[in-house]
Amino acid sequence: MAFTRATGKHRAPGRLTRAGAKAVGIATLATTGVVGALASPSVAADAETPSVADTGLTQVIAIEQDLADRVGAQAEAQQHQADAAAKKKAKAEAAAKKKAEAKKKTALRAEAKKKARAAAEARAADAEEARESAARAARSAERARLGAYRLPVAGTYVSTGYKSSGSLWSSGSHSGIDFHASSGSSVVAVGAGTVVEAGWGGAYGNNIVLRMTDGTYTQYGHLSSIGVSVGQGVAAGQRIGLSGSTGNSTGPHLHFEARTTPSYGSDMDPIAYLRAHGVSL
Incomplete structure (x- = not known):
């Protein structure tokens, strides 16, 4: 058994x-x-x-389930963190891009303003240069106008030369030159100057004396009429009177003198004077 x-x-x-x-x-x-x-x-x-x-099988299953829950929760948390990080990164990248675009726009605006400023300054410089050029041209023209000399009577010629001798002159010689001119012909200033004498001049009849811009003097005698007054400024070529035969004269003509002073006796060669100032005769 x-x-x-x-x-x-x-x-x-x-x-x-x-x-x-x-x-x-x-x-x-x-x-x-x-x-x-x-x-x-x-x-x-x-x-x-x-x-x-x-x-203990029940406890094992419970532990495993709890572990799985924890792993799942951890994975979910990690995924949430990853999503949050991704969103944060995307937001940061968007902000950085927006900031970069704003900075670029600011730089472009600044560059545009700089170019506009440079263009305005260039235009202003060009305008200033144009004004200065125009002013220089005007000054040059004025100097040319003031410095240009011409014959006192247009289309004329010398009828009596400088230092010609004869009884017609008290000094025994001609102190100027005579230009052929019919009565009433326009008499102009040979250059720019100021009137220092305008009226009766004895043997010269009606006469005008100008102080020229270079400090010399010119005289215009035997005039039939006077068109300027003492202290008046005149330009080269400006009419100052009309030719005639007043004073000690044998007929209509213009007596012209070049002087170092406004007074009689300081005369110099009128032809040489005019030629020195560019006048052909």
Whole structure:
């Protein structure tokens, strides 16, 4: 007859410790997912089958579930952080792009203002140069006008030369030159100057004396009429009177003198004087 092991209160049923059951459950779940045989058939038959509570399987599943929940929550949190970081990065990039565009626009506006300023300054410089050029031209024209000399009577010729001798002159010689001119011919200033004498001049009849801009003096005698007054400024070619035959004269003509002073006796060669000032005769 076979030997049987005694049962009942005389022998406590074999139990797995909580740690052992937990280890077994973890190993089993990690491989096949099924709790395998804990011993050989003879041992299994010899020992009582432990309960689920005694093996710790429930705790293992709970732990795994909690771990999975934690992993999922962590992954979700990480994804949320990643999404937030991506949004923040995109926002920062958009802000940086907007700032760069604003900076570029500001730079373009500044460059446009700079170019506009440079163009305005260039235009102002050109205008100033044009004004200065015009002023220079006007001054040059005025100098030319003032410096230009001409014959006192247009289209005429010298009828009596300088230092001609004869009884007609008290000094015994001619102190100027005579220009052929019919009575009433226009007499003009040979150059620019100021009237220092305008009136009766004795033997010269009606006469005018001008102080020229170069400090010399010119005289116009035997005039039929006088058209200027003392202190008046005249330009080269400006009419100052009309030719005639007043004073010590034998007929209509213009007596012309060049002097170093306004007085009689300071005369110089009128032809040489006019030629020195560019007049051909």
